Amino acid sequence: MFESFDAFRAHCGAPMMPVDQCPICSKIPATTSREVEDHSVRDDRPPESLRLETFVEGGAGGELLRCPTCHRLYVSEVIFGAGYFDYYASWERYDDVEALFNVAWCVAQRLPDRRVEYVLPDFFPNHAIVSFKDSDGWSALDRNNRLTAVNDKAALAKLIDSAPPRVTGDLDLAKRYAAFVDWVENPDDRRQDTFQSIVWRQPLSDFEQQRVDEARAASRVEAAVGERVGEHVRVRFWVTSEHRLICRVITVQPDGRYLREDTVTADYLPIAENLPTR
Numbered sequence: 199m200f201e202s203f204d205a206f207r208a209h210c211g212a213p214m215m216p217v218d219q220c221p222i223c224s225k226i227p228a229t230t231s232r233e234v235e236d237h238s239v240r241d242d243r244p245p246e247s248l249r250l251e252t253f254v255e256g257g258a259g260g261e262l263l264r265c266p267t268c269h270r271l272y273v274s275e276v277i278f279g280a281g282y283f284d285y286y287a288s289w290e291r292y293d294d295v296e297a298l299f300n301v302a303w304c305v306a307q308r309l310p311d312r313r314v315e316y317v318l319p320d321f322f323p324n325h326a327i328v329s330f331k332d333s334d335g336w337s338a339l340d341r342n343n344r345l346t347a348v349n350d351k352a353a354l355a356k357l358i359d360s361a362p363p364r365v366t367g368d369l370d371l372a373k374r375y376a377a378f379v380d381w382v383e384n385p386d387d388r389r390q391d392t393f394q395s396i397v398w399r400q401p402l403s404d405f406e407q408q409r410v411d412e413a414r415a416a417s418r419v420e421a422a423v424g425e426r427v428g429e430h431v432r433v434r435f436w437v438t439s440e441h442r443l444i445c446r447v448i449t450v451q452p453d454g455r456y457l458r459e460d461t462v463t464a465d466y467l468p469i470a471e472n473l474p475t476r
């Protein structure tokens with residue numbers, strides 16, 4: 199059932215009644231969770247949750263559950279904690295089978311030979327963006343589970359042309375999209391949300407300290423800001439790149455294409471090297 203979206207949709211079917219008419223699902227919130235830490239348990243599921251039935255088993259990491267009355271689907275994902283008995287489990291209801299197909303647990307079932315690390319499900323129609331534990335960079339996963347590497351500007355532009363993302367309707371989504379495209383284009387730049395988060399070489403010479411002080415005075419480093427400009431969304435954030443501090447603006451268009459403008463506010467900075475980039 200995970201071999202393609204068509205197979206998945208055929209297997210899942212559709213809910214048989216509105217959620218408020220199902221005696222089970224109407225009592226269950228769209229998201230519930232259970233957390234066990236140091237033998238203390240926090241569980242916000244109503245008793246009706248226990249009536250959901252296993253629809254697809256998925257090993258220790260989660261499973262797909264189905265309501266026996268209306269056939270609505272819930273994905274359960276489990277994250278194990280530091281302690282031997284500690285875990286965090288969540289249950290999320292999905293009426294939209296396409297959104298369900300792209301949740302991390304389903305993507306892991308779709309790619310049984312790969313170790314999925316991270317899934318960005320909501321940028322591109324018909325594609326999830328996936329990263330893996332055993333390789334660098336991002337890939338686009340289409341409805342037939344074909345992977346295409348999205349590791350540079352050209353590959354990203356091709357994906358945007360073939361599946362134009364619609365992210366400008368939601369400022370928060372547009373901000374995350376801007377972060378993603380910047381990540382693909384400039385994987386070595388380091389995002390900075392405050393001036394204090396920049397890591398300097400140690401020790402600093404007097405001259406270097408002076409460069410740092412001047413940069414602090416000349417910059418107002420802050421977390422990403424998104425604003426609507428006509429049909430576009432303008433996302434402004436700060437990065438360090440090589441030895442420069444840059445205020446970067448990515449303007450996202452309604453068709454997902456974007457424009458990047460950099461303003462270098464300080465250079466020749468004594469930024470520590472060999473740090474993880476993001």
Ligand SMILES: [Zn+2]
Pocket residue numbers: 220221222223224265266267268269270
């Ligand atoms: Zn139900």
